[in-house]
Every structure is written in C-alpha cells, then in structure tokens.
Amino acid sequence: MAEAVAESLTAALAELLPAPPPAARTCTALRHAITDGLLGTRCDISLRSTPNGWTATGRAEHVLGLPDAEWMLCEAAPDWEGNTALVLLPLDSRGLTRNEHQPSALDGARFGDVRLNRVTVPDAHVVQVQPGLVRMLRGAVAGTRLRLARLATELAAEAVEAAVGHVAQRPFAGGRLADRQVVRHTLVEATAQVRMCDAYLEQAERSARTAEKHHGPGAGQGVPEPAQCLRDAALRVAAYVAFAAPQAVEAACQLHGGYGFLEEEWIARAYRHSVFTSILLGGQEQRARAACLPVPAAPETAACRTRIPVLPTDSLTAFRAGARALVRHDIAPRVPDWEANGGVTRDLFTVAGSAGVFGVRVPTREGGLGLGLRHGVAFIRAVGRDAVGGVSTSLSVQTHVAVPLLLKHGTQQQKQRWLRPLLTGGTIAAVAITEPAGGSDLVNATATKAVRTEEGWMLEGEKTFVTNAPIADVLIVLARTEPQGGALGMTFFLVPTDLPEVRVRQLQTMGLRSSRTGRIRFTGCRLPDDAVLGRRGMAMAHLAQVLPEERLAISAGMLECARRCVERTATLPAVRASAAASTELAGWNVRLEAAEAFLDAAVERFDGGGDDRLDADLAKTVSARLTQQIVNGCARLTGPEAFFDAGEESSLLPDLRDVRVLSVFGGSCETVKDTAAAEILRGAVVRRSPGRQPCSLPPAPPTALRRDHAEFQR
Structure with missing residues (x-):
C-alpha cells in the first residue's frame, strides 16, 4: 500500500508535464525543500542547458518503487536564478545507473538509488517549477503524507485489536492474561494513542478542506493558502503519528509475549512495518520541520471586550465569544482574591447563573438554554483560558453532575424546589x-x-x-x-x-x-x-449516565490549562533563543493538539447520541497525564520564575499546584483505566471512523489464537 500511495503522488505530478510518461511504472524523487523528508527520499540532481535540450547530473537515494519503474519523475536543484524544474527520465538512459535495496519492513516495497552522469533530457520532459507549481507540489506531498499517516494509524489499530483478542483468550495464573491490571492499562493506553491519531488526522483533513473552501481572491494577504495550511497540518499530524503509532504497536507486540518476536507471526511483522512507516513520514528531518512551526496563539475576539448579560445561543462562535467576555469581565478579576482567601464565593454562582451557564444543556422548557455539550465544553475552556482550575472545578460540579442528575431523575417537586434555583445560581x-x-x-x-x-x-x-x-x-x-x-x-x-x-x-x-x-x-x-x-x-446506574459528561468537561479544563502554559512559555525570550527548548515545546504542542482533536471528536459524538463512555474514560486519563507532563515541562523550561507568586508574568504556580489533583479528580486514572479496559474487552472497537479501508498487511488469523491456547496447555 505504501507503493500505491507513492504512485498516486507520481500520477498527480505527471499531469503537470507537457509530455506525460507513457502507460508505464513511474517513481518520484523530489527535493527535501518540497517533501520535508517524505518517504526518506534524498534528491540532488542538477540540470544544464545544451543545444539539443538538457543534461542531468547527480543522484537520488531511497526512491520507493525505483527497481520496478521504467521512468523517474525528479526535481532538479535550483539554478543560479533560483529556478527548479521537474524532469522526466527514462531509467534505461545512457549515463544512468541504479541499484536496489530492500528494507526489512514493508514486505514487497522495493527501494533503490540512482546516479546520473550527464544524462540527456529532451525539452518535452522538462517543466520549470513556478511559484504556483511549488504550491501544487507541496499540496500533493502533504496529501501523500496524510495518507501514509492514515496507513500507520490503521496498522496500529489492527495491532491493538489483535492484542485485545489475544489477551482475552490467553490463560494466565488460573485466569486470563486480561485479568492482570498492568495488561488492561497497557491496552487502554495503546487504544488511546490510536484513537488520538485517528482524531488528529480527521481534524487535519477537515481543516484543509475548510481552508481551501474559504481561500479566494478576496481572502486577504493575512489568510494562508490552502497548500500551506495542508502542509503545516500534515507535518504536525505526521510528527504525532510517527511518535504514537509505533508505541501502540510495540505495546501490542509486547502483550503477545514470545510470539511477538517470531517472524512467522503477524504481530512481529506489524511492529517492523510500523517503525519503518514512521520513517517514511519524514523521520528526524520532518520532526525538526514540525518543531519550527509556530505555536498557535488563541484568537482574540472583539466581542470579548463587551459584557454580554446572557450567553448567546445563535451560534457556537457567538457562544464562545460570550463565554470569553463573561470570564474576562466577571470572573478572572476575582481569581486572585479567591486563591488567597479560601475559595470562590456565592457571587461566582450568581454571575454564572444569570448568564445561563448552569442551564447550557438543559431544555428550554425546563428553564435552560437547550444547547449541547460542545457549548458546555466551550465555557469550561473559556474559564481555563483566563481563570484557574479551581473555578472550573466548582462550576463543573453543578453544571455537569448535579444539574444533569436532577434533570434526568428528579421528580417534578424536586425540580421545582432545587433545579430551577440551581439554574439561576441562587442555590449551590x-x-x-x-x-x-x-x-x-x-x-x-x-x-x-x-x-x-x-x-x-x-x-x-x-x-x-x-x-x-x-x-x-x-x-x-x-x-x-x-x-x-x-x-x-x-x-x-x-x-x-x-x-x-x-x-x-x-x-x-x-x-x-x-x-x-x-x-x-x-x-x-x-x-x-x-x-x-x-x-x-440505582444510584450507580444514574451516576454512570453523567460521568462521561463530567469527565469530558474535566478533560477540557485540563487541556486548556496545558494550552495556556505552552503559549505563555513560548513567549519567553530564553525559550525562543534555545533551539532545544523550542523543539521540546513544539513537541508538547503537537501532542496537545492531538489530545484536543480527540476531545473535540468525543464531544461531537456525545452530542450526536453515540456511545460515549469509552471516549470519556480515554480522554480523562490521557488529558490528566499529558497536562501534568506539559505543566511540569513548561516550569522546567521557564526556570525559577515559574514558582514566583501568582500574578507574575512568568508564574505557573497556580497551575503547578492544581495539576497534581487532576489524576484523581473525577475518578483516579487507574480506576478509569479499569473501566475503559472493561469496555475494550467487551468488544468496543479500537477505531472509530466507519468505512475505513484496512491496511494491506493481512490480519492475524483467528486460528493463531486457538493454536496459542493449545500450545500453552501442552
């Protein structure tokens, strides 16, 4: 399948030539400036003009599909004017030599190197690369990178699903291997990595389509071009997939025990393929390119400067702006006093209730705003952006636990006595x-x-x-x-x-x-x-109905805390001046984006009425650990100033104090992992996206599991 992905890139580029190649196999070798290390290919070819056309000299290394190809589409290095060109070369040309090398992974994929010594090229097989063509090339490369990232994600998903089936049937110490807590937690962590890769990929693809739709002549100079948006998104996604997918496959391989090291076993081959696929995504060079990307700053909304009495319900964008305005004007200024003097006061609930915060997900017939969890999460993020974790904690208990319990299970008398006052903030x-x-x-x-x-x-x-x-x-x-x-x-x-x-x-x-x-x-x-x-x-059943909502809200608050720390740390001169610090921070940013994408997808499924328990459990455990790592890492990069009194520009002290409790708040991560593992072992799929084509690697045969069991008994 990797070769098929590369062939699609070649076909797209061949259409740009005035004389496309005949119906024959063609491979591609582009320069790193265009590919950012895609497929691991290195290309250094120069063109020189002659009376009869052109001559090409140089080399291209690690070209996928070269041994079976008849033509090669390559990119020549810039001339003295800075112009580059696409060159179509027949691989049987005089002065061209090539050799094959086959990696120990991606069975069937063949790579090769080629050397050119003044190879003659006719004018019809050369096209100058203009700026517009460069954008098209980068867009095609970015699309190929996303397809390879999808391939790596699907491979990881199949490996983790195979591990689920293996540990569920494997006997161990009088029970099953799946009965061991460390095994269950490993399954949960691997599943979370796969699901985050999938959500991050979907977000990148959706963002690229949106950028292309809204880009036009009147978009203005400040609007990035779709190709650039797609390139940046593909680089960040590939950086995360190259990090997370091999880890998930390695965990699945480890859970197979000794069979994970047998070449005849599917899972062992899957591990080799996964590691090599991460190299095809760009390897270290691609990660360095992703690390240079700027940390996205939170957009400022003009509406945030105006006090909005009641949160608007006409659109999610307007709701977000209203939430930011409410927090900035009526909540954030009070935070220092609450932090210093024992906690929030009743004023917080009065202000939030008057704006409709506690009735975001309550139907209008019951006195609420009748909105979805997306809006509730948007408000929690607004609080996390300009306040501290303690404020969102106090509000979330009422918004996402107490109110839903009363709304779903309260009698009319109970709703009249307690629910209506809770919505207005008069009752806590x-x-x-x-x-x-x-x-x-x-x-x-x-x-x-x-x-x-x-x-x-x-x-x-x-x-x-x-x-x-x-x-x-x-x-x-x-x-x-x-x-x-x-x-x-x-x-x-x-x-x-x-x-x-x-x-x-x-x-x-x-x-x-x-x-x-x-x-x-x-x-x-x-x-x-x-x-x-x-x-x-039936209290436990009632609680199980509201826990997913609470855990998704908790996750939103955690990730916003991490986002605020990343953006604040990125502005420090010492961090900007250090290449190592910038690279580490950019790595945190990529992992944070993946977690945010997964949370957004989970919330969207929740509002759509989908099964949300596993999503919520995974989001909670991932967000807690990641936020702790990011906050502690940002404090280390900031230095002693991170521990200065709250209110100082570089201080991370409130976040450092708050972040520790996140792993136990709303259910300890260990307990939540147990419930998530139970969902996975009951048959919940690792992948969420329907209709995906599985990768070409054949799945593990069911007979292998039965054979393992029989051999164990013998």
Whole structure:
C-alpha cells in the first residue's frame, strides 16, 4: 500500500508535464525543500542547458518503487536564478545507473538509488517549477503524507485489536492474561494513542478542506493558502503519528509475549512495518520541520471586550465569544482574591447563573438554554483560558453532575424546589460521593448508610473531598440502602445543608485553592421519602449516565490549562533563543493538539447520541497525564520564575499546584483505566471512523489464537 500511495503522488505530478510518461511504472524523487523528508527520499540532481535540450547530473537515494519503474519523475536543484524544474527520465538512459535495496519492513516495497552522469533530457520532459507549481507540489506531498499517516494509524489499530483478542483468550495464573491490571492499562493506553491519531488526522483533513473552501481572491494577504495550511497540518499530524503509532504497536507486540518476536507471526511483522512507516513520514528531518512551526496563539475576539448579560445561543462562535467576555469581565478579576482567601464565593454562582451557564444543556422548557455539550465544553475552556482550575472545578460540579442528575431523575417537586434555583445560581449544589476509606472504588468503599424508618430515612456516615460543600445549599449524597446489594444497593439522597445533623468542615488543599472543598458528617440525619433522587438502589446506574459528561468537561479544563502554559512559555525570550527548548515545546504542542482533536471528536459524538463512555474514560486519563507532563515541562523550561507568586508574568504556580489533583479528580486514572479496559474487552472497537479501508498487511488469523491456547496447555 505504501507503493500505491507513492504512485498516486507520481500520477498527480505527471499531469503537470507537457509530455506525460507513457502507460508505464513511474517513481518520484523530489527535493527535501518540497517533501520535508517524505518517504526518506534524498534528491540532488542538477540540470544544464545544451543545444539539443538538457543534461542531468547527480543522484537520488531511497526512491520507493525505483527497481520496478521504467521512468523517474525528479526535481532538479535550483539554478543560479533560483529556478527548479521537474524532469522526466527514462531509467534505461545512457549515463544512468541504479541499484536496489530492500528494507526489512514493508514486505514487497522495493527501494533503490540512482546516479546520473550527464544524462540527456529532451525539452518535452522538462517543466520549470513556478511559484504556483511549488504550491501544487507541496499540496500533493502533504496529501501523500496524510495518507501514509492514515496507513500507520490503521496498522496500529489492527495491532491493538489483535492484542485485545489475544489477551482475552490467553490463560494466565488460573485466569486470563486480561485479568492482570498492568495488561488492561497497557491496552487502554495503546487504544488511546490510536484513537488520538485517528482524531488528529480527521481534524487535519477537515481543516484543509475548510481552508481551501474559504481561500479566494478576496481572502486577504493575512489568510494562508490552502497548500500551506495542508502542509503545516500534515507535518504536525505526521510528527504525532510517527511518535504514537509505533508505541501502540510495540505495546501490542509486547502483550503477545514470545510470539511477538517470531517472524512467522503477524504481530512481529506489524511492529517492523510500523517503525519503518514512521520513517517514511519524514523521520528526524520532518520532526525538526514540525518543531519550527509556530505555536498557535488563541484568537482574540472583539466581542470579548463587551459584557454580554446572557450567553448567546445563535451560534457556537457567538457562544464562545460570550463565554470569553463573561470570564474576562466577571470572573478572572476575582481569581486572585479567591486563591488567597479560601475559595470562590456565592457571587461566582450568581454571575454564572444569570448568564445561563448552569442551564447550557438543559431544555428550554425546563428553564435552560437547550444547547449541547460542545457549548458546555466551550465555557469550561473559556474559564481555563483566563481563570484557574479551581473555578472550573466548582462550576463543573453543578453544571455537569448535579444539574444533569436532577434533570434526568428528579421528580417534578424536586425540580421545582432545587433545579430551577440551581439554574439561576441562587442555590449551590455539592455531590457527596467520596468517603474517607476510599474514593474511586465506590461499591466497596461506601460506608455511609441510609436506614428505612417509619417517617422516611435515617442517614449516617461521613464524606470527604466534596467540592462546594462549605458553601452548598443542597447535597446529593450517595448512601448504601441495601447492605448486601453491592452496586444495586446504593441510592442518591437530596440533603439540605441547613439540617442540624449535617456538619461541614472546609479542608485546606494544596491545589485548586479557588474551589472550596469540605468534609461532611451525617449524625442521625432524618430525611423524608421525597429526599430519594431517582430510583432506589440505582444510584450507580444514574451516576454512570453523567460521568462521561463530567469527565469530558474535566478533560477540557485540563487541556486548556496545558494550552495556556505552552503559549505563555513560548513567549519567553530564553525559550525562543534555545533551539532545544523550542523543539521540546513544539513537541508538547503537537501532542496537545492531538489530545484536543480527540476531545473535540468525543464531544461531537456525545452530542450526536453515540456511545460515549469509552471516549470519556480515554480522554480523562490521557488529558490528566499529558497536562501534568506539559505543566511540569513548561516550569522546567521557564526556570525559577515559574514558582514566583501568582500574578507574575512568568508564574505557573497556580497551575503547578492544581495539576497534581487532576489524576484523581473525577475518578483516579487507574480506576478509569479499569473501566475503559472493561469496555475494550467487551468488544468496543479500537477505531472509530466507519468505512475505513484496512491496511494491506493481512490480519492475524483467528486460528493463531486457538493454536496459542493449545500450545500453552501442552
């Protein structure tokens, strides 16, 4: 398939010639200035004019398809005026010698080198490369690079899917290999890498089409040309795919144990092909080119300078501008005070409620704005851009957990009493789930119990790490109502905080200082029957319905924190002056773009009603780890100034404090990986995009898995 991709590039370029080659196999060798290292080809050929046409001298190395080709389409080096040319050469010309070399990967792909010693070329086989033609060449090269990146991604997806089938059937220590936590987590990480590659590719292809659609004579000088947009996008995507796809295949190979090293096994060959495909994408030269790309700055919107009372609903663009305006005018100026004095105040909820923040995803008939999760994520990103993590944490609990629970499972009486005030910001909610004995393992760790009485319920127990608890008016409390019921023995209760049996104490946390966090004790707390939220014993099922939304929102806040740090660090003179620092920062930027693309695709599927649990789990774990790495890396590049007091231009102190908790907030990464692994092993596909053509490498035969099992038993 790699040769087919290269042949399509050759066919596109051949159409530019006044005398295209006959119906015969043709290969291509372009200079690095055009290809940025695509296919690993190196070309250094010069042309000299003669009375009878031209002579070509030089060499081209690592040309894909050369041994089987009859013609070669190559690019000549610039002359003294800076002009280059496309040259069509018959490979049986006098003065031309070639030799073949076949790599140990990409079975069937043949490469070769060619040397030219004053090879005669007629005028009909030479075309001068004008600026417009250069743009066309770069566009064709970029499209080829994206196709190769797609090939590498599909290969990685097949390898990970093969690993899923292998570990699910492989016996180990009286069970399955898939029962080992380290194996499950490795599968999750490899799946996330494949899905991020796929989302990043789709985003690049979509952006290129959009740039081409909107580019025209009236676009203005500041608008980049479609070919340049496609080239830059293809370089960044290829840089990420060349990094992530081989890692995913290597993990799949490792999970096959010794069989991953047998040449006769499909997975071993897949590893060789994956590593070599990453070289075809450009190798180190291409990564250096991608590292030189500027870090995209957040666009400034004129509307952000104007206070908007209510978030607009006419378009997503207008909503984003309104969210930025709200945060800049009414939230960001208060952050230093909240960070220094114990956390947000009720004013935050009043301002957010009056603008419609808490009703973004609530239908208009219930008093909301009737929008999608895309809009909710856009608001979280606006908060992350100009505020700190603690603010988005406090708002997200109400927006993406408390309100959805009441909206989906509340009675009309409960909605009237609690939901409408929550939407306006006049009432603040907290969700009390975590307990001192443990947080993520809710089924086994929940000790708070609600006992049935003649008058209703008696609530006893303790909760901790409860966001908004010190200023909350109502608590959504998870309690055990059936001692032996397991996951089906827990129920949600609506508990007003003004009850004398409810004691709340604020905790002092290292990070998220703007978010008030509390510990709650319930001592003989009597509740009426109408305090039950949703169905009795179904709290875990109700929670599972809202967790994807919460985790996607958390991911958005994390990535915006990382984006802000990258852009701030990129402006530092010391970083700009250091080639190593700039390269490292650009690498973070590429990985961040891939994570953002995956999150956007997951949110889009969520709004479309698709299966969102695996997306949310993968987004949460990937975003947490990546944000921690980026923030810590940016602090290292910034130096001591990163730890100066908050408010200083180079300070990253709030982000450094906040980023640590991200790996446990909304479910620890380890627990979330377990749930994601369960989804994958239940049959969730690694790839998302329907209708994709699989790569040419034949899949692992099912009989191999049965044979492995039989050999293990023997």
